Amino acid sequence: MTTPPLILVVEDEPSIAEVTRLYLQRAGYRVDVLGDGAAALDYLAREMPDLVVLDLMLPGVDGLEITRWLRARSDTPIIMLTARREETDRVLGFEMGADDYVVKPFSPRELVSRVRAVLRRTQGASSSPVQAQRVLEFEGLVIDSNTRQVHARGQEVTLTAREFDLLHLLVRHPRQVFNRDQLLDLVWGVNEFIDPSTVTVHVRRLREKIEPDPSKPRYILTVWGVGYKFEP
Amino acid sequence: MTTPPLILVVEDEPSIAEVTRLYLQRAGYRVDVLGDGAAALDYLAREMPDLVVLDLMLPGVDGLEITRWLRARSDTPIIMLTARREETDRVLGFEMGADDYVVKPFSPRELVSRVRAVLRRTQGASSSPVQAQRVLEFEGLVIDSNTRQVHARGQEVTLTAREFDLLHLLVRHPRQVFNRDQLLDLVWGVNEFIDPSTVTVHVRRLREKIEPDPSKPRYILTVWGVGYKFEP
């Protein structure tokens, strides 16, 4: 009942990118695919995926650069894709801070397996410091996705599973506007029809719990005619 | 790090075992080598290495069994050795709780690299008292993983193997929310389907034994719609 993890795949070979995307989606993950490093840096400046699958050899900005850049900013887990002949690069990439690597040509199934294991370690049972980075702090609002605890102005707030999932999605994408159908897709993630007013109701419940004044929201803002956004 | 980490290698092919030992020693680690699973279990009942390199296919007691046994008792990192043709076994071993795996035939250099990376991840994070201590004390609750004894409010409580394993996992990760599938994966560690209500039942049994009032749990809390967490 939680939001599937978001995987960013950065791979310039379209056939590999496509197969990777298919297998990861089939495994239940949300997947974004980019074809070059510069696009990846742009993306990562705005988004925070749960894991990055990153080709070492990319045109322009290469995998090592992206890894370095990302490592300076977050503990988002990285799985490096590398060709067999590049063992030394492989080792270097690995010790640069990538969480794992897969040698091309690779079985998509192996990749899924490694994604799953890395995510399990970083989002699951691990007590590593990576876990500590899942605490998102804003002015007067703290969200810890490991413990599913939320504090508003220093007070612990009890959210239901759905409320937490909704808030968690919004705070991971500050200022991004989501319409109701997007939120239903990303948070509810179900195929059958759900009335969009459900989102409205859940937003109200969230506001009731975390806003200083729910009738004049500070964090969860309505974008009239579109949807909602989180303002940090 | 004044004492080099101790690596246990369990591998029945003498040539592989010897090369592995040489490379790991050359990389600066202390290495113990054993040729079969039963010997490994004996060893592990007495010694606690910093990392285990474990062949999946062993005569007698196999690698999966050892992994399961070890995982129920400690967080010692495990690197699984597996042959290429055994991809499904590889995947299963990986998801059983092994920290990494290497496909035979492998470059010893790759293995050293992975050993280094896994140790970096696990020992870098081991400043957490939750991982370093064998006796965990909380208010009114003491868990000794060496003796597998539990005391609740000064009284010794008899737990079954499964009950202890479940409690042990939870208390090692205070406040971390685990869903039922995660608990099945981490505590039960089996690949065939087990009904998630099994977790519910075991939680109830645990609560019955350790909680002051099992109907109003103090330690093992339900996160509705998600799973459970341990509140210290």
Add this chain to the structure above:
DNA sequence: CGGGAACGTAAGGGAATCGTAAGGAATCCG
């Protein structure tokens, strides 16, 4: 300005989820 669309709010029913007890199968030990 007025009307319609979109949003906010509160309440209730139903379904999903959780808790509990019991039974059968598997395992262990004397």
Add this chain to the structure above:
DNA sequence: CGGATTCCTTACGATTCCCTTACGTTCCCG
């Protein structure tokens, strides 16, 4: 081998909360 213990499944009752609905409020556009 037989009895005791453990584990998992199952059935059913209890609890929680999620979604829908109805109606009031706000916003936007003609």
